[in-house]
Amino acid sequence: MSAVQVWSVDPRTGKQREQVAVEATPEDVDRVVRAAHSARGALADRAVRAAFLRTAAELLDGAKDRLVAAADAETALGPARLTGELARTCFQLRAFAGIVDEGDFLGVIIDHPDDTATPPIPDLRRYKVPLGVVAVYSASNFPFAFSVPGGDTASALAAGCPVVVKAHPDHPATSELVAAVLGQAAAQHGIPQAVVGLVHGFEAGVELVKHPLIAAAGFTGSVRGGRALFDAAAARPVPIPFHGELGSLNPVVVTQEAAAERPEQIGTGLAGSMTLGVGQFCVKPGLVLAPAGPGGDELIASLAGAVKGAGEGVLLDHRMRDNFVAGVTDRAALPDVEAPVTPGAGDEHTVSPGFLTVPAAKLTEEGAHDLLLEECFGPVTVVARYEDEDEVTAVLSRLPGNLTATVHLSSREASGEGRGAEILAELTPLAGRVLVNGWPTGVAVAPAQHHGGPYPATTSTSTSVGGTAVERWLRPVTYQSTPEALLPPELRDDNPLGLPRRVDGTMER
Structure with missing residues (x-):
């Protein structure tokens, strides 16, 4: 066979450019x-x-022109x-290098014996060790930051875990x-080059998550694809952690006072956010709750003018x-x-941005109308016009989990008056990042x-961006009553590596 x-493939024309690899067999x-x-x-x-992480950043930056052209x-x-x-990707690699140098991510805790405690405490020494080989599934919309050199790879390498990346079919040449x-x-x-492996092909991705030597996986993509891999990870004879980012509506609430205070600013800001990158961001605002009435009408007019000026764009692929x-x-x-501005096809290769409006009562x-509560990838958002605060609460109560949730408040509400705190309390259970204005x-x-x-924003409570992303690829282990000579250097009393650690309840740095 x-x-x-x-x-x-060139998404601007839909034509094949060059063969860059072959799909990996089992x-x-x-x-x-x-x-x-x-x-x-x-x-x-x-x-x-x-x-290694710093050199990777340096070499990627040095190859910038070639890599950007390919992507x-x-x-x-x-x-x-x-x-x-x-x-951003190079900055992230350097940031993780700094985290590795600091060593705080190891979470070193030492409790010396205490016979007076109830029950008595033996000598206990705890730190975190790498899980093993991590499978990384690249995203379509970030050929650098969420792909081969991205956050999953950088954080796994920082934790001491080799990675095998399943390249995204939208940018195989860039991945290579x-x-x-x-x-x-x-x-x-x-370091052996095998610490960063690369495979291509759908079936290769399935085989990867099933491989007995894969210890964890990181994924950024669709709900359908991510859930299938998540289920496969859980169905293994030895299940593994699967940190997947699957989809997000990223709701926005605009209060009555905010719409009355700065409708034009909010409208143009929304247009810029929802059309950025032709709407191909995982945190694109996909549902906006805006008030009925004059303030909301002005916001809609501002949004319409800005979206009309955004122009057509090319999505990542024809699918x-x-x-x-x-x-x-x-x-x-x-x-x-x-x-008000119809989204849809442009020419045979482009799409036109736009937005839809609907009475919020239809979503309660x-x-x-449940379709309007599902993510639509591309330059479109849905503006639900609410009559009162009860409708806002009713719509929010129907939303699934999200990466972000945003509220736009008036200056009075932002100072602590009005319902600002109430709305934040409603949004906090819905998202991992809550924004104001x-x-x-x-x-x-x-x-x-x-x-x-x-x-379905993610399949775990962890983050894929920022220093704490390294925690996904570590597990804690405690040594009890272990002779000093047998302990890992990280856990010895003389602290030969100079690590920050908690000793007998006191933080030492």
Whole structure:
């Protein structure tokens, strides 16, 4: 049986550009995973690990022009967007190198024996160790930041875990180029290039999550694909953690006072957020609760003017384009739904941004309008016009988990008067990141960041962005009454590695 070829495709034309790889067979997946498993010891030295991450950032930055050109040819995201994304990716690698150097992520805790406690406490020493080989499933809409060199890969390597990446079919050439750069960075530090493996093909992705040497998985993609892999991870003879980002509506609430105070600003801000990257961000605001009445009308007029000026765009592939056109057509056909700016097809390769409006009352009960509460990938949002606060509460009560939830308040409400705190309390159970008077597009790489949320936004409570993402690939282990000479260096009394740790209840740094 001949190998299935993997082609790079130009989304601007739909034409194949070049063959860049072949789909991995089960035997190929087994070989790559076993090579990664055999290489895990090379990541044990934290100093080497941190240096590797920094060199990876340096080499990626040095290859910027070549990588951005390759990614633009496969995604049509544009050089400016991709240059920024690559810079973010390099920053993230360097940030994880700093985390590795600091060592706080190891969570070292030492309790010396205490016979006076009830019950008596023996000598206990706890820290975290890497899980093993991590499977990473690349995202379509971020060929750098959520793909081969992205947050899942960077955080897993920081934890000391080799990775095997399942490349996304929308940017296979970019994936191959980036994997080669990471291999060069590993080689410079005497690390086997197998610490970052790469496979192509749908079946390879299925085989990957089933492989007995895969210890955990990270996924960014659709609810359907992510749930299938999540179920496969749970159905293994030895289930593994599956950290999946599946989908998000990212609701926005605009209060009556906010709409009256700054309707034009909110309308143009919403337009910029929902059309950014042709609406292909996982945190795109997909449902907006705006008041009926004059303030809401002005907001709608501002939104319409800004969206009309956004222009047509190219989605990542023609399958996504077809799904977008079908999705907005089905939604626009629902009773009482209007389209002040009609979203849909542009020319044969592009799409036009737009938005839909609907009375919020239509979303308060189960029915045909439930489709409006599902994510539609692309440059569209739904504005639900509410009559009173009870309708806002009723709609929010029907929403699934989200990555983000946003509220726009008036200056009076933001100062603590009115219902601001009440609305925040309603939004907090819905999302992992709650915003006030901002827009969710743009996920800062920072220690306090949380990019995750209740299901189906993610399948776990962890984050895929920010320093705490490293925690996904670690497990705690405690040594009890273990002679000093046998303890790992991280747990010895003399603290030879200079790690931050908690000793007998006191934090030492």
